[in-house]
Amino acid sequence: MERVIGIDLGTTNSCVAILEGDTPTVISNRGGYKTTPSIVAVTEAGKRLVGHIAKRQSITNAENTVYAAKRLIGRKWKSPQVENAIMTCSYTIVEGPHDDVRLKLRNKVFSVPEVSSMVLQEMKLIAEDYLGEPVKKAVVTVPAYFNDNQRQATKDAGAIAGLDVIRIINEPTAAALAFGYGKDLDTTIAVYDLGGGTFDISILEIGAHGVFKVISTTGDTFLGGEDFDARIMDWLVEGFKEETGIDLRQDRMALQRLRDAAEKAKCELSQMQETELNLPFIISTGRNEALHLQRTLDRATYERLVEDLVERTVDICRQALADAKLGVGEVEDVILVGGMTRTPIIQEAVTTFFQRTPNRGVHPDEVVALGAAIQGAALVEDRQEMILLDVTPHALGIMTFGSNFEELIPHNTTVPTQRAKIFTTSRDHQTAVKIIVMQGDSSKAKENELLGEFILTGLRRAPKGEVEIEVTFEINTDGIVSVSAKDLENGKEQSIQVTASSGLTPDEIKHMLNNADQYMVERRTDEKFEGLRQEADSLMEQVEQMFPEIERVVGSADFGRDAISKARAVVAKTRTAITQKDSVALKEQVEQLARTQRMFKGVVARSE
């Protein structure tokens, strides 16, 4: 049966998992890490970097390093989130051709799904390396509050990466799925997810027969582990400034080191009471004088630095419970998701707020990807016992007179669903109405997202309020929204199927897919060449080391001179092949080198 991978495409880190037998398993990347930073960079030489290596140059090459692309995926150019990102991001954000967002790296423009596809492609490669076979299908997770355009953009990113995204599921649902896997639960849980860049809290019901239902979800897309790192960085920078008068913020190399050290210290303080930050040669003050930074940070100080951030998460939890119309006592389990939840002060805050110790049975970094893998396997194996009930992340409705938003399907409504409402005309003798379909939670239409519009004509000329029109919204299991408007007098009907758009046309997606394929071919070729080059290096070294011995053995015989000069020619040709990056020639030369080495070894052995 075809393997389906589960991918947690995170704002700051991503994770990939599969179901092996009945056991969901996270796959480590080549560096041995189970999560990979969702960071993409382009170097000065035009090389693409993804993951840890991209993260390690994210400050020194800030203009060409994209982080937190997830905050921009599927967004409209004029959205407040994009405006905010333009102000705060170090990379260049430009307007796309379809009111979408594009990112400029080294004078090349990429769409956001294209950048996310690079991370997804990396996750696909990790899985393929592990499984030893191509992977084509995936279940990808997204935050529960993602709208349809954002979900579609995530699907497009998967398509560009060469993945058929067979289902998009909500992150808290995935976490709950992993938590409830193999158990017969009937409970209400809270999923507290504090990642690197975002915070989400969701309240879910897990039904008696494996039914998972998100009953409320809320969060802060600009609150995460990076804010905690920043507090440590500020503390270090201020301390250094007090001591030396030097502002380390002015030096990118220093900042990169501070950021790495702050993150490391934060992690260490989850285990230890204090940690030492030691950054030798952090900055030069002049010739032959470099200063060191050395400070000790204890847990109490760290907790004082971040306590307001922790309190913000608690306030949001309070809101989530209010949305769910539940009391704290009705939540029976709390699942912690995201590496940040290992922090003792966060665990204490969660324990205090929910009046119970958080569940320690799931791995915070892996649980979402594991849930996605479980769902992927259930889909291909058609295991009906694991029914996922997702909800609408935002309300759906239409714009009415006065630019108001009239809600038909409230947010957190379980899908599939169908709702209808009757409206009337707003002007005398009105013969047509425009149905403007929107998604969002504001009562003001302009603050919500436009999904589509259509016109119903042929209404009877009558005083306002007399003609009745029934508007019906329907969302199917795939999340496709259909809206119809029917004149109840004459039965005339118009409808629209709202297709989510990522901001990319099918042609653009195809073109990007071709580019991604081409990149993979080049990458595989480079890896193959690199392997050959290393083999050639080793063989050349061995052959050259044998020259003196061969010369000694064969003396002045013509045969010997000929053999040595031929061997030198092979070495020279090998170097030329390496210089010219000629894989075919290099392969041939490696074979020749291997033959030469064997022959030389034989000559030496016979002489002994």
Added chain:
Amino acid sequence: MTGNDDNRGEGSKPPSPTLSQFPGVKEPPLAHNSQELESIDSAWPPAVTTPPSDAPTLPPRAQTPALQGNPPERSALASTLPPPEAVGITLPRMVQIEFGDGPGTSALELADMHAVRKPSLVAAKPAMAPLPDVPPVTSVEDALRVVKDKIAMGDFTGALTLASGILDAEPEHVEAARYARHSENVLIQMYSARLGALSQVVALRVDPAQVRWLSLDHRAGFLLSLIDGNLSLEQLLDISGMPHLDALRILHGLFEQQIILLSPAS
């Protein structure tokens, strides 16, 4: 103020920048630079009188040939380096290679592209008498002539510094840009050759706790902070955020001082 003073602005060309405005040039210029040249890249004999118009098209760094799996000891290097033609450099056969700064030089000095013009580097050397037949250098043209001389003498570091100085004053100067690019490419090739295959994995040779007692600058310190025992030379160059030549120069210095260790990728 006289009327003559007022006439200066209109119609008159601004004076060309003098050579002393360019990094790497001191007064008396040639005598000093000749001495530097002797001490820096003299082992690369004068092979290129001027770079041909297509000369700067040396292979990009990514195509740098892997020369040795593990760089040999300094004394053995000359015999194991590839012929210059193999790395795209048209040079006569070399006998011995000196990369300017000796093993005892700190990475701080190695890291500084302009270090070669700093008095501290050349102070210990006896100054040569000014060459009587060399006209004084006062213009961009003169500076370019010195650049050509430096390239011809194999002082690519000096040539690069001076050409960069010209570009600071005249960013669009095509010839200076070509010489700068050529010199930079040759230097990259030289340092790459000394370090060996870029696929080699870089590790610390000294105890991390002892690093602070070394004589380094913050850029060397930064590169050291990136070394985790997993990254290759090529990856380090990619993430250094520095121009490749600077990073290579620093890494070469760290290698020469036995602060870092290079080993073949597994």
